[in-house]
Amino acid sequence: MSDDLVLYSLDGCPYCQKVHDALDDLGLDYETRWVEGLHSTRNEVKRVSGQRAVPVLVDDDRGVTMAESANIVEYVEKTLAPAVDA
Structure with missing residues (x-):
């Protein structure tokens, strides 16, 4: 796989953990x-996604960035899972 x-993630974030698990x-x-807990310090997330909330997944192979x-x-289950099975 690519x-x-x-994955931009925050330690202890249950929403981020859900994505890690998938x-x-x-x-x-x-x-x-890993990003900082303080929203105002998440400049890299803001740069790639236009917002500071996490999780954010960037899939460069497909040109996809999503929160x-x-x-x-x-997305992972419908788009990336078939690629794993192929």
């Missing part, structure tokens, strides 16, 4: 970029 998956369950390779854990999990 090394171009990046990626791990599928055995996907991804990089986690909201439910949307990310759905």
